[in-house]
Amino acid sequence: MELGEYLPFWKKLTEAERRTLAGSVQRRRFEKGQVLHHGSDECTGLILTLDGQLRVYTISEEGRELTLYRLLERDLCIFSAPCMVKSILFDVIVEAEQDTEILHIPVDVYRDLMDNSAAVANFTNELMAARFSDVMWLMDQVLNKKIDSRLAAFLLEESGLDESRKLSITHDQIARHMGTAREVITRMLKAFQADGLVKLTRGGIELLNEKRLTELAADSLR
Amino acid sequence: MELGEYLPFWKKLTEAERRTLAGSVQRRRFEKGQVLHHGSDECTGLILTLDGQLRVYTISEEGRELTLYRLLERDLCIFSAPCMVKSILFDVIVEAEQDTEILHIPVDVYRDLMDNSAAVANFTNELMAARFSDVMWLMDQVLNKKIDSRLAAFLLEESGLDESRKLSITHDQIARHMGTAREVITRMLKAFQADGLVKLTRGGIELLNEKRLTELAADSLR
Numbered sequence: 001m002e003l004g005e006y007l008p009f010w011k012k013l014t015e016a017e018r019r020t021l022a023g024s025v026q027r028r029r030f031e032k033g034q035v036l037h038h039g040s041d042e043c044t045g046l047i048l049t050l051d052g053q054l055r056v057y058t059i060s061e062e063g064r065e066l067t068l069y070r071l072l073e074r075d076l077c078i079f080s081a082p083c084m085v086k087s088i089l090f091d092v093i094v095e096a097e098q099d100t101e102i103l104h105i106p107v108d109v110y111r112d113l114m115d116n117s118a119a120v121a122n123f124t125n126e127l128m129a130a131r132f133s134d135v136m137w138l139m140d141q142v143l144n145k146k147i148d149s150r151l152a153a154f155l156l157e158e159s160g161l162d163e164s165r166k167l168s169i170t171h172d173q174i175a176r177h178m179g180t181a182r183e184v185i186t187r188m189l190k191a192f193q194a195d196g197l198v199k200l201t202r203g204g205i206e207l208l209n210e211k212r213l214t215e216l217a218a219d220s221l222r
Numbered sequence: 223m224e225l226g227e228y229l230p231f232w233k234k235l236t237e238a239e240r241r242t243l244a245g246s247v248q249r250r251r252f253e254k255g256q257v258l259h260h261g262s263d264e265c266t267g268l269i270l271t272l273d274g275q276l277r278v279y280t281i282s283e284e285g286r287e288l289t290l291y292r293l294l295e296r297d298l299c300i301f302s303a304p305c306m307v308k309s310i311l312f313d314v315i316v317e318a319e320q321d322t323e324i325l326h327i328p329v330d331v332y333r334d335l336m337d338n339s340a341a342v343a344n345f346t347n348e349l350m351a352a353r354f355s356d357v358m359w360l361m362d363q364v365l366n367k368k369i370d371s372r373l374a375a376f377l378l379e380e381s382g383l384d385e386s387r388k389l390s391i392t393h394d395q396i397a398r399h400m401g402t403a404r405e406v407i408t409r410m411l412k413a414f415q416a417d418g419l420v421k422l423t424r425g426g427i428e429l430l431n432e433k434r435l436t437e438l439a440a441d442s443l444r
Contacts, residue, residue, distance in 0.1 A: 062366055085347055089358075090355050090358040121344045125307055126307060126308065126309045128350050129309035130311075136312040139357065143286070
């Protein structure tokens with residue numbers, strides 16, 4: 001297990017810090033659909049994705065989900081350890097979207113490193129800023145893009161992640177990613193089908209016209 | 223100028239670091255309406271508010287503004303120094319909402335401190351997490367609250383900041399805070415007036431029924 005490959009601050013750690021870290025991480029496997037971190041009062045620890053795909057999302061009081069971002073290979077999740085930074089006042093849920101292998105880093109071990117190493121603290125800063133940037137992009141989408149643009153962008157992103165034009169995803173799943181209602185998605189997908197952009201199949205969606213979907217994704221509210 | 227009062231990491235700095243920092247900060251005054259940081263390619267430096275009030279907002283490609291949060295006395299703004307953390311991929315604009323006195327901290331000085339002091343880096347982490355939490359709250363509002371709830375919450379917040387039930391604010395200014403169109407706000411304010419919640423005056427809005435506004439602010443989409 002080459003931790004140095006995954007953690008850019010590895011070189012800056014002391015011998016003792018490396019030993020402690022290496023001795024505390026645990027490799028774990030999660031099946032597609034399993035929830036790794038439940039939000040609320042949990043402080044699960046840091047999650048480093050080795051392979052697979054994780055979805056990080058919020059649930060509103062009203063039960064509406066919104067996907068904030070995905071974690072792919074080599075991504076590190078700090079919001080699964082909200083107790084580590086006391087100004088984190090929001091909850092996220094982390095779920096395996098594919099069979100996923102992770103390294104789990106205990107909170108107290110990482111917190112100790114952060115307290116003593118500027119390199120680790122600054123790495124954490126960069127991580128937080130990257131996620132913040134993701135969420136700012138999403139905010140712009142939600143506020144300034146029409147739902148058809150957002151849906152087109154979402155289908156293209158999914159297609160990119162799956163490396164396939166045939167997506168195995170339900171209307172309900174899409175609605176939960178996008179923070180909207182299933183009926184809205186179904187109506188919009190039917191309109192996309194009528195326009196020849198997609199083909200709706202049993203249990204899935206096939207992208208037929210990626211060029212026009214890309215143009216649509218770039219459209220804004222006004 | 224007691225920097226130690228404003229910067230919690232002051233005690234953790236070396237004598238030399240304190241001298242460098244104290245020798246580089248500059249006190250500046252901005253008048254109401256002045257823009258301190260213009261976003262895009264600027265790297266203005268860190269802004270520590272001594273008194274007054276700053277508004278931090280974004281502008282979409284379409285020219286639509288959205289207030290992310292306010293900076294009040296003792297708040298430190300890092301997003302006016304986006305070059306400091308390379309994963310910050312979004313722009314904000316910082317504007318004085320009142321006559322405001324700040325301390326300006328140059329980027330290179332702060333960056334040096336962050337690189338060498340885990341205390342400074344962790345303080346920066348907490349700052350970023352606090353702003354991230356503000357934006358997550360806002361995202362929930364935008365996605366899950368009806369516009370009348372958001373408007374009620376906004377009027378109450380303004381009233382709290384101004385310590386007055388009479389707000390000197392135009393419909394256009396409210397629309398720019400909330401990331402929506404002026405017509406939407408005007409229509410909603412007229413409905414509020416018809417319901418006895420507010421009184422629309424020349425150049426302002428008076429809150430008449432804070433209890434019902436508070437109830438309305440708590441309402442969600444469904």
